[in-house]
Amino acid sequence: MSSLCKDRPPVARTCTRTRAEVASALLPVPVHVLVSVLAPVLVMLALGLWGLDRGGMWRDEAVTFEVAHRSVPQIWRLLHGVDAVHGLYYLVMRTVLSGWAAFARPDEVVLRLPSVLGAAATAGLVAALGVRLCRPRVGLWAGLLYAVTPMAGHYAQEGRSYALVSAGVAGSTLLLVRAVRGGGWWPYGAVAGVTCVLHEFAVLALLAHACALALARVRGRVWRAWGCAVGGVAVVLLPVVVVSQGQAAQVAWLAVPDLGAAGRLLEGFAGAPGLLLVPCLVLAGVGVRRGPRGELSLGGVALPLVAVPPVVLLAVSQVRPLYDERYVLYALAGMPLLVASGADRVAGVMGRLRAGGHFAPARTPLLGVLAIALVLASRLPVLQADRSADRRPDNLAAVSRVAGRETRPGDPLLFLPAFGRRAALTYPDDFRRTRDVALSVPAPVDGSLYGREVGADELRRRLGRLDRLWVVAQTYALRPGWSSRSPVERLKRAVLDEEFVPRAEFVQKGSTVRLYVRRP
Incomplete structure (x- = not known):
């Protein structure tokens, strides 16, 4: 063999080296690594675009849509009173909708596209973490598992910030790995800072990163560099935290979570309810492996990411x-990494046990992909059902269609409670011929989400002159015994009960459109 190498012409060796160098310059990332990262992106993109137009927005998406159509000064004024935690997201969405308006009228599909792209980016970043911390097949499996998880698909089709926050946390985690291995720290701090401003609860991911560094037993210089990066994040985030603390009443509807909430979250992360949860947890447990001192391992990164933020927030x-x-x-990203790592470990053991048989290690990635395809097939009914507007708490488009079909020009309209006005703000064309009898100052001018209504005395005078009145109400607000802390809302209900009788009713999910006429 050595004589053959000596007899080979020097030119041939030079040409061979030149081709390799050219190939490396054109494609610096190996093909199998590129496929491992891009395949999950494409799968998540396809699943995210599938059924993206549900035929209507629900209330949280409606807020995004309405606020994103305001001017920057109007958004800035709004954030001083409510939704400071979503301020950056609203500005991003305003840019997206304004840019799209140059070509066509923005709709709910455009509203959800950033979330689809965010989810696709997260799937690719999860895959990149698997490649970086373990091997390409682990990255491929982890990214695909993330893409086919119903929870990821659900929020990929929401016109809110959560899919983008997930992408930011996954990206900052990948940059943390890069920084510990000798890269710069400022990209980590910058991405983490933007992500936390996008939603302040992403700061819990920094606790997960601290746990990952502790498990890796990194040296003091790494802790100092990480501390400086986190200090920069804190400086940027502090104004948002201060303002949002004054708006804590916005989350007053949240209840104390119980063990059932933790169980549902675990099932959502695994994408496997009931008994199917057990194999996922077993594989995740097998995937937890500790790396050498000073090195971030896959288990050491993924386990804190999936566990620390939920546990801290639940506590x-x-x-x-x-x-x-x-x-x-965003903590969901840790679960597919653990499951894929466990599957890789099991595949390695099986390969060693069958070393003398017909087992082909090269086929292992394809077998894993086939297994994930079967998982996707089993989840298709869940994914398909989630693409219905009925899977959301309400459907403002359905309410608006009733108003546009049933009302006549000049008909007076009352919203009960006032935040029911979001249907008119989101779909104004269906309400153009009606007259909002309670509105005093429109929402964009008032710097609020739903506008300012007149006082109780003035509203009573206005209602006293009416013989016919349309009411768009939350269904629970029409039930016996319902009351409100607001005197205006209590007056609305009292006047309807005492002075009017219902003539026609149209019930949609969570909302009721009812025609009232004055009592004889």
Whole structure:
């Protein structure tokens, strides 16, 4: 063999080296690594775009849509009173909708596209973490598992910030790995800072990163560099925290979470309810492996990411309720990494046991992909059902269609409670011929979400002159015994009960459109 190498012409060796160098310059990332990262992106993108137009927005999306159509000064004024935690997201969405308006009228599909792209980016970043911390097939499996998880698909189709926050946390986690291995720290701090401003509860991911560094037993210089980066994040985030603390009443509807909430979150992360949860947890447990001192391992990064933010928020919420699964969606990224790592470990053991048989290690990635395809097939009914507007708490488009079909020009209209006005703010064309009898100052001018209404005395005078009145109400507000802290809302209900009788009713999910006429 050595004589053959000596007889080979020097030119041939030079040409061979030149081709390799050219190939490396054109494609610096190996093909199998590129496929491992891009395949989950494409799968998540396809699942996110599937059924993106549900035929209507629900209330949280409606707020995004309405606020994103305001001017920057109007948004800035709004944030001083409510929704400071979503301020950056509203500005991003205003840019998106304004840019789209140059080509066509923005609709709910455009509203959800950033979330689809955020979810696709998260799937790719999860895959990149698996490649960086373990091997390409682990990255491929982890990214695909993330893409086919119903919880990820659900929020990929929400016109809210949570999918983008997930992408930011996954990106900052990948940059943390890069920084510990000798890269710069400022990209980590910058991405983490933007992500925390996008939603302040993403700061819990920094606690997960601290736990990952502690498990890796990194040296003091790494802790100092990480501390400086986190200090920069704190400086940027502090004004948002101060303002949002004064708006704590916005989350007063949250209840103290119980063990059932924790169980549902765990099932959502695993994407496997009931008995199917057990194999996922077993694989995740097998995937927890500790790396050498000073090195971040896959288990050491993924386990704190999936566990620390939910556990901390659930614990805090026992004293002050702040927990909702949306706020820790980004922690989902850790679960597929653990499951894929466990599957890789099991595949390695099987390969060694069958070393003398017909087992082909090269086929292992394809077998894993086939298994994930079967998982996707089993989840398709869940994913398909989630693409219906009925899977959301309400459908403002359905309410608006009733108003546009049934009302006549000049008909007086009353919203009960006032935040029911979001249907008119989101779909104004269906309400153009009606007259809002309670509105005093429109929402964009008032710097509020739903506008300012007249006082109780003035509203009573206005209602006293009417013989016919349309009411768009939350269904619970029409039930016997309902009351409100607001004197205006109590007056609305009292006048309807005492002076009017219902003539026609149209019930949609969570909302009721009812025609009242004055009592004889």
